[in-house]
Amino acid sequence: MPALMTAETTCTDEQPCPRFSPCSGCQARQILTSEDWYLISFYRLVAAQVDGMGGRPRLEGYRAALDLYGYPRSHHTWLAAGAQMLHGLMTKQDKVAWQRETGKHYGQIRPEDVS
Numbered sequence: 001m002p003a004l005m006t007a008e009t010t011c012t013d014e015q016p017c018p019r020f021s022p023c024s025g026c027q028a029r030q031i032l033t034s035e036d037w038y039l040i041s042f043y044r045l046v047a048a049q050v051d052g053m054g055g056r057p058r059l060e061g062y063r064a065a066l067d068l069y070g071y072p073r074s075h076h077t078w079l080a081a082g083a084q085m086l087h088g089l090m091t092k093q094d095k096v097a098w099q100r101e102t103g104k105h106y107g108q109i110r111p112e113d114v115s
Contacts, residue, residue, distance in 0.1 A: 057084050
């Protein structure tokens with residue numbers, strides 16, 4: 001997921017990605033949903049909201065951004081939780097071993113595989 005968040009495209013129209021080895025930009029377009037991009041765009045707003053001790057997210061900063069940028073109140077809880085999860089992934093605080101644990105590539109993993 002972290003590579004997908006940057007969505008860097010290294011292919012071009014003249015030189016597309018190999019079918020079995022797409023760049024992160026192509027993978028992002030194939031895999032991420034509009035809801036994923038919504039969460040990622042919120043995370044990008046609050047990524048710098050961390051305390052100095054351990055780099056944990058500052059939830060008051062998250063709350064302020066949710067209000068300041070006019071996110072619907074019904075989205076606040078899942079956006080804050082999702083941003084915390086992305087923070088853990090991006091800062092490598094969480095050890096994600098999806099492939100080893102599920103035997104699947106991350107693009108094949110479904111919610112039931114990680115619950």
